[in-house]
Amino acid sequence: MKLPQNKYFACRHLSVSRRDLADIKAFEIAHPETGAGLERYLKYQALFDEHSGVMRTYLVRLKRTGECVGYFSLKAGLVSVNEERASNGITFDTVPGVELANFAVNNAFAQKHNAKGLGYLLFSGLIAPFVLEHAKTLGIYMIYLFALPYERLMKTYESYGFHRLPRKAEEQLHQRLKPAYDESCIFMYQLLHEMRHG
Amino acid sequence: MRKQAKPIRYGKPCMTNLPPELGRMIIDAIRNPPPFDRTKLERECARAERRLNQIIAEIDRNEAAAK
Numbered sequence: 001m002k003l004p005q006n007k008y009f010a011c012r013h014l015s016v017s018r019r020d021l022a023d024i025k026a027f028e029i030a031h032p033e034t035g036a037g038l039e040r041y042l043k044y045q046a047l048f049d050e051h052s053g054v055m056r057t058y059l060v061r062l063k064r065t066g067e068c069v070g071y072f073s074l075k076a077g078l079v080s081v082n083e084e085r086a087s088n089g090i091t092f093d094t095v096p097g098v099e100l101a102n103f104a105v106n107n108a109f110a111q112k113h114n115a116k117g118l119g120y121l122l123f124s125g126l127i128a129p130f131v132l133e134h135a136k137t138l139g140i141y142m143i144y145l146f147a148l149p150y151e152r153l154m155k156t157y158e159s160y161g162f163h164r165l166p167r168k169a170e171e172q173l174h175q176r177l178k179p180a181y182d183e184s185c186i187f188m189y190q191l192l193h194e195m196r197h198g
Numbered sequence: 199m200r201k202q203a204k205p206i207r208y209g210k211p212c213m214t215n216l217p218p219e220l221g222r223m224i225i226d227a228i229r230n231p232p233p234f235d236r237t238k239l240e241r242e243c244a245r246a247e248r249r250l251n252q253i254i255a256e257i258d259r260n261e262a263a264a265k
Contacts, residue, residue: 008254062253064253079224093225095225113249114249115249116245116246116249117245117246117249118246120242120246159239159242160239163232166227168223169223169224169227172223189228190231191228191231194231194234
């Protein structure tokens with residue numbers, strides 16, 4: 001499977017190379033008041049998860065200079081729905097998806113070059129095509145995430161094409177699906193066929 | 199005499215004790231998302247691309263000047 005890349009950016013799995021470690025150390029979040037967890041994850045947890053296989057984290061670099069522009073993490077997931085009592089117990093359907101578990105632009109790069117809107121470009125130019133590529137070989141119905149409950153952040157994800165569920169469906173899904181570390185976060189999703197027709 | 203293990207009781211709703219109509223509500227909501235206007239996404243991507251092109255051109259100019 002080819003790693004994601006386009007005209008501007010190339011990605012590679014997080015590693016313990018000197019360069020990756022230096023870039024991880026220098027990585028900065030634009031809004032620490034809301035995104036501190038993303039910086040902490042990259043600096044203190046991402047390598048462990050990469051080694052154990054529970055997450056795949058990619059550093060995104062500008063091809064021209066090799067500077068670190070951002071990072072994102074993907075993992076396989078599913079949503080279970082339609083529980084019904086049958087004669088032999090409980091039956092349910094599953095909706096398969098990919099979780100965009102972490103996604104952040106390196107503010108050190110953005111500030112240095114006065115570059116705005118990089119998140120849009122990384123999502124639509126790298127992450128979305130990469131997930132669509134994987135959907136050729138295994139069932140993926142949606143890409144989803146658990147967004148921190150900040151208006152500005154959720155509006156940004158909405159402009160990437162993510163949706164919230166109606167309130168009651170959202171409450172019920174949170175009760176059964178949300179991991180402990182995403183306790184206050186909001187489930188948002190985008191169907192792959194929406195990404196294809198975009 | 200060996201004590202029998204107590205049955206596990208789940209206090210919170212979980213996969214086994216939610217009524218089916220809630221599961222159906224979630225799947226219907228997931229399968230029928232609201233329409234998405236890509237205009238802003240495309241505009242922001244175009245802006246970011248223009249800026250990246252300027253950054254790369256500037257780097258090329260600086261490198262050529264340094265030679």
